[in-house]
Amino acid sequence: MSLTQTQTQMPPRYTISEVEARTGLSQHTLRWYERIGLMRQVDRSHSGQRRFSDGDLQWLAFVGKLRTTGMSVADMVRYAELVREGEHTVDQRRELLERTRNEVRARISELNDALAVLDFKIDLYTGKAARQ
């Protein structure tokens, strides 16, 4: 427990521009994520401004990982919905993540293949015997 927290009894809250700075996601994107259901309805200040929690940041970090896997936004929304529905959706979530994992593995091996071709071409160019 930090001093500030003990004093205020309030967990930290972040404005949209703080979250933008921490996550690298634009304010536009953050609002859009909320709108499409990729994250829960964010808490609001008395004047209606968003106040993100640490949990929101953690969720966004995980969503970021899903994004880098190449998972579509539609599938991420599906996943988010399953999480909101509760514990009984665990099997479906695992299935979704396993499917994604398989795709990532396939993608990595595709990239390794392409890497080999690039290496070969670059060696050709570096060597002298340059062709196409």
Place this chain on the structure above:
Amino acid sequence: MSLTQTQTQMPPRYTISEVEARTGLSQHTLRWYERIGLMRQVDRSHSGQRRFSDGDLQWLAFVGKLRTTGMSVADMVRYAELVREGEHTVDQRRELLERTRNEVRARISELNDALAVLDFKIDLYTGKAARQ
């Protein structure tokens, strides 16, 4: 030299639908590639239909590798132009491929990170202690 070739003295030529079958690229995409300069002007039959050569197929295979690296179409076109310009562009081409190679390596390591997160989550779900 195959028998057929010796007899006809003609290298094999492929129609657009043959190329579609061999490469998996749609006819639309093949025509579009030619239009934007991602491949040379394909030879035509006397009636104006495309006749692709083995060289064209090889080029398309290489372009396919570049595509899987995530290189943008604009950069691929740039590369194709450099190839058409001749031997004096070899250094620029190598530079372009090296930049791409670096991006691919970075992408692979991103994907490996994401894979670790997926493994962790899936284990959680499989374990029993399911959370979000």
Place this chain on the structure above:
DNA sequence: TAGGACCCTTGAGTGCACTCCAAGCAAGTA
């Protein structure tokens, strides 16, 4: 000579994942 398969062109349309715009409210500072 008719039918069907196959191909051509230009230009418009699609789906995705943002990204931006306009108009306006609220809080803090000079």
Place this chain on the structure above:
DNA sequence: TACTTGCTTGGAGTGCACTCAAGGGTCCTA
């Protein structure tokens, strides 16, 4: 009080990489 900064909304716009439509030509077989 006036100004600036930061935030709100719904809906429109953007860039990418295709993808399709319309209208027409050519070739082969019956």
